[in-house]
């Protein structure tokens with residue numbers, strides 16, 4: 001019988017019996033984390049994709065401290081405050097013009113729950129209650145609550161709950177990479193599949209939910225902007241709402257502020273979280289267009305959106321988000337995008353690597369392995385441990401290694417990640 005851990009903390013996504021001891025972090029600064037034992041780690045994955053400007057970033061820390069001394073929290077029904085108002089205005093000004101109405105919640109999963117409930121009730125409010133089905137992409141991930149899981153790929157993570165999940169028809173994801181000459185065929189096949197579903201169930205789809213350009217947890221898989229343009233045209237033609245989950249891709253990750261801008265597409269609803277506060281506090285926003293809002297804006301109380309959370313529009317979170325948006329104005333994600341482009345050429349030459357792909361600040365590559373690829377492939381944990389031993393925090397998704405650093409990382413630090421990757425590949 002294994003010894004129980006000495007800590008009372010139950011870690012996420014972890015088999016506690018097989019777990020290696022958790023690392024105790026004392027502090028962070030820029031792209032570097034410092035452990036209690038004095039070791040330093042370069043955070044190459046922005047602490048699960050949330051840290052935009054670096055750890056303990058002073059301006060954001062100061063904004064939170066100032067707000068905490070003025071107003072830390074107030075219920076959001078019937079009350080508002082400057083940070084919530086100002087943040088909503090700033091988000092609306094940064095997003096495509098039709099997106100006008102901001103509904104706050106807590107994290108990526110709740111942002112997605114809000115979006116799917118809005119889409120579902122939208123059709124009841126507008127007299128088309130038969131529109132109850134959802135569409136999704138194969139390999140999708142939208143969070144770990146039940147609704148968000150229903151819209152994601154069925155996996156090891158969702159298996160125990162499969163009876164609780166509602167169905168959502170999957171459209172193939174035309175994943176592409178550098179030198180892929182099959183992409184047009186994959187896109188055509190995906191669009192034909194979608195067209196088939198729409199024709200089979202006319203007037204029955206409420207919405208399609210998707211991660212635009214980059215599927216994060218599904219393996220950092222990427223698609224082309226053209227595909228999203230074509231997808232949007234099909235959904236419009238059949239009057240199906242389009243929901244973008246930009247929880248990962250938002251706030252500069254794709255090289256533009258939002259993937260919808262990079263692709264010149266306009267979702268009806270967009271979900272934002274992760275980088276919203278620069279990685280300081282949990283806060284999310286679901287932003288919708290006037291058409292969606294108008295379906296709820298009514299003399300009939302039953303048409304209201306009865307949803308909320310204790311911490312909806314928390315003032316500290318909103319203050320952190322405002323400070324983060326101020327820092328984004330410097331557009332450091334553009335230089336990181338350039339440096340990532342330089343590094344990628346090195347990956348293309350390595351015999352153990354395949355499917356090199358890049359979108360803005362995100363680079364991913366698959367390590368060639370024997371046997372089945374996938375989340376549990378041991379090469380992932382092996383690489384993670386060896387990276388850690390050399391002072392680098394990376395968390396491969398199975399045999400997929402991805403590099404998604406905070407925007408404050410410098411060129412030398414970035415280059416050192418690739419140097420170590422090559423050393424480790426040679427050791428394998």
Ligand SMILES: *Cc1c(COP(=O)(O)O)cnc(C)c1O
Nearest residue numbers: 107108109141142143216247248
């Ligand atoms: C992380 C993630 C979520 C879930 O966000 P949480 O804050 O972990 O609940 C949803 N969608 C995407 C695309 C994500 O990357």
